[in-house]
Structure formats: C-alpha cells, structure tokens
Amino acid sequence: MKAIDVHCHIPTEEGNRPFAPFIAHTRRYYRMDESAGDMTPEDFARLLVGLDVKAFLVSVNALSTTGQPGTGNDHIADLVRRFPDAFLGGFACVDPWAGKAALQEVERAITGLGLCGVKFHTIMQQFAPNDRRLYPLWDLCQALEVPVQFHTGMTGVGLGMKGSGMHLKYGHPLALDDLAADFPNLTIIACHPSWPWQDEMLMVLLHKPNVFNELSGWSPKYFSPALQREIKGRLQDKFMFGSDFPALQHMRLFEDWEAGGYPPEVLDKIFLRNAQRILRIADA
Template sequence: MDVDEIVAIDVHTHAHRSVHETAHDGDGNDDMGQYFGIGTMPHYSVPELASYYRERKMAAVVFTVDSISQSGEDPVPGNLEIAELSAEHRDVLIPFASVDPARGKAGVEMARRLIEDHGVRGFKFHPSVQAFYPNDRLAYPLYELIEEHGLVALFHSGQTGVGAGTPGGGGVRLKYANPLHLDDVAVDFPGMDIIIAHPSFPWQDEALSVATHKPRVYIDLSGWSPKYFPPQLVQYANTLLKDKMLFGSDFPVITPERWMRDFERLELKPEVRPLLLKENAARLFGLRGTADAG
C-alpha cells in the first residue's frame, strides 16, 4: 500500500457477505439499516469493498464481528476469508480479525493463527454484542497476544445500531460499551495500541479523557455524520487529540462520501484535516509512501 496514492484511510468498515453466497441485500442487519436511515442494509463482500474503496482512492480497515457466545453462529464472512481476500487486495485493504473473548483458549489459538499465518493487523471487539466488559480478565489472554505482536485492538463504544428499535434492543446491553472500561485495559497493556470506535454517546467525555491520558489510545470518528459530532469532540480534534483522531465511516451504514461532505463543514484547522483523514492512521499502522520507502 502506497499512502502517497490514497486520499484517506477509513479505519472502520464491515464486510457482511461471503464470496460463497449468492449476491443479495438486506436479509440481515435490517435493524441497523433502519437506525441509520438507509432502509435495506447493503451487504458487501471483501472484493466488492476493495473495488469500492479503490475507485475512491482510499484504503480501508475491514472486519467482521464474532459474537458466537450470543448468536450461536460463526460470523459470515469469517476471519479467514477476510484475511485471505484482503491479501489479494493489499493495495487498499488492511485486514482485522474478530474473536469473541468467550471462546477462551480456543479463541486465543485462533487469533494466533490469524496473526502468524494470515497477517491480520488488528482485532475488532464489540463489547455490547459480545456481552463483556473490556476490562474483564476473560479477554486478557487475547490482549496479551495482540500486545506481543504489536497489533491494534479496536473497541466499539457508546450506543449501537445493532438491535436498535427491536424488542428489548435485541438483548444488546449498552452498559458494556462505556469507554471508561478501556482505561483499565490501557493501564494493564501499555504496549498495545487501542482505538475507541465512534463518538461515544452518551460517554463522550469519558472517551476524550482516556485518549488524552493514555498515550496509545486513539479515537475513530465512525458511525456518525460529522455534522452531529458533539462540540467537545471537535474541540479536542482541533487541539489536544489532533494526532490521535482517525477517519472512520462504519461503511456500509455511512458512506465515505457522506462522511467527507459533512467533514468539510466542520470548523477545523487546515493542518488538522490531513492528520485525521490519513496521516494519523498511516503512522499507527506503519504505512509508508514511495518517498518514505526510498
């Protein structure tokens, strides 16, 4: 991946369809489609997502969510499919994996194979969907592995569109997604880079506090149109956290075009925009341009 040739790095996208499935839209995740006001939820395979971002001269982190302890099913597409297909599209895709902490030792071994044999660059956790607090010792063996290999752990935070509007919220409990729980993780794993995903409604101040206090904690700006960002988030993006904020869309529920259009209207310093769109993520993932490689 040549960062000189791309205009942005989207650190938060989802693949919802396996290449082994017949093309379809909307027979899953429809609650999220309604929540985000897009109606039927589109499903993209990894190659389709790569083509989408290549056309826009962007790179993207791509993952699924493993919540087998709650759903009883392996994610589709699986981690292995995402890793193998991302390798075929390495010019635009950065593969992350997702392992439900409830898998225990088997999950740690799964994660190890994904790292050592398939080159994943980080792991996505969704505490509300996986029903665990991020500082639960159950997850610590996974964090030890991630830290050992110098990879990134990305955590959903705040309210979620998963289960929104369904009876009982689909059984999803929001309490697990308070970003303050990540403060313990940052203390106990000081060598692990952590991304707090999304504006963390209703815990935005907690997220800003953790990211300001802990040097390896970042915030991605996915899942919300920038026009809805709370004022304190924009203030910190302009100042104390300008080197630790990351562009993310949450594609396909929000397109990068919509996010970028509203991002242009934010009152940000000119020198801050390229940091958020590309430079911070490039530094975090150790990506280099042609000039750097020379």
C-alpha cells in the first residue's frame, strides 16, 4: 500500500450534496478537475485501488446552519462495506446542533453501521469545539472510544462567496486544546495545516498527547518552514497523510511530498505508520 488517506471526501452525488450551494466557488478556488465530481461509487473505488491508496471517508452534515441536507451515514457505511479494497473505514457525520438526535445518530453510526469515528466541520457547522453545549457529544465519542476529526484553519467552502454564512474564527485550533484537556481519552484529529494558526496548532500537538494532525487540503510545497521542521523532527509521530480529495488529487500530492526532502522513514510514518497506530488499524 502506498498510503492511508485519512481525509477523503466522497465525490458521489450524495457525498457532494452538503457542499452543493458552495461547490462552484470551491472548485474555482482549488482549480478542480470537473471530472472529479459526481463519480459513481464504482469509479471512485477503482480510482483509489489504482493509486494503491486506502481511504477513510469523510463528509459533513450542516443542515441546521446551511439548510443543506448532509451525506447519509448509511451511504458512507455502504461504500466501506462494498469496497473494502479502497476504503479502510468511514467517519460519520452528524449535525452537532441537532441535540439528542445528534447523540443518537453517533451511536447508531458507530455501533449499528460500524463507522470508525466522527468528522465535524467547525466552520460550516458554526461551532467552537470547546463550546460546553456540545460536551455531551465529545463525552459520547470518548465513551465509544472513536476518534473525532475537526476542521481547522481557513476553508475553501464559501470562499469568495457573498453571504456564505461561514465564520472563519471557528477554525481556530486552540479550541482543541481545551477539548484535549477536558477529554484526555478522546483521540482528536485536527484536519488540514490550520493556516494561518499553524504555530498554535504545533503548540497544541506538542503539549497534548491525544491531539494529532492530518495534513490534507494543502500541497506540502506550501507548508511553512516551522511545519516542515516539525514533520522531520520532534512531531513526526503526530502527522498523517490526507488528501481532501476531490479538492486535491493524490498523484500531485505524492509528487509534492516526495520532492519535500523528507527522509524515507519519515514519509513512511506520514503515509502509513502513524495512521495505523493512531487509528488502530490491525494490519494494512
């Protein structure tokens, strides 16, 4: 296996649905290949198998803040079940503002559908992870012993779009430090390189043993010198490879990672070993 992709979106019609009002602007920002959108599940799985990548699927449910229906967890679970060669697991998505229904859906998605964790988009869903009103959700995830992914840093969603409703402050990674302090047994995965709060993210990664960072959504070419130094140095066990596909394509990311001057043993950790350890993948 070439890589474990910890943050791979689902380019099917249902996977794209939560992003529908924003997708034209996002595609323009990432200069995305139009063909990467609206794939069939079969073509999507075949693409990953051809790349020798095994992915963890992510999506979002931001119904109460965007009015747009989320991706169904049944769809995510169905893909994982049907294409085990392509998908190692799926992160559930729930609307964090749905109260009891959110808790019930997390429980159903993990224990009923067999999904492996939960993914939240702080900016689309308009919450700070240290908001006490949402603590029952993190309590439940900790009790279920599943990792939780949180979007950090800027987002391409709503970029350049008037009235998108996005508040970038919710992407600040320092809120994850509170969460890590209050839920020491919760595995917290910060998504993306947290720009422009990269140094704050590195501080949290250094200080909190239960916080990790997947580096999707950015070419490694544009990583800050501080981040590059930490990847090669003392934080090399904390980072995981992620693509943010279809926003970014795997081949381009592999080329840029390999051109970054990282020692082979470090790339091995980023691409495979760290995810295997952090996400407790028996043998992949």
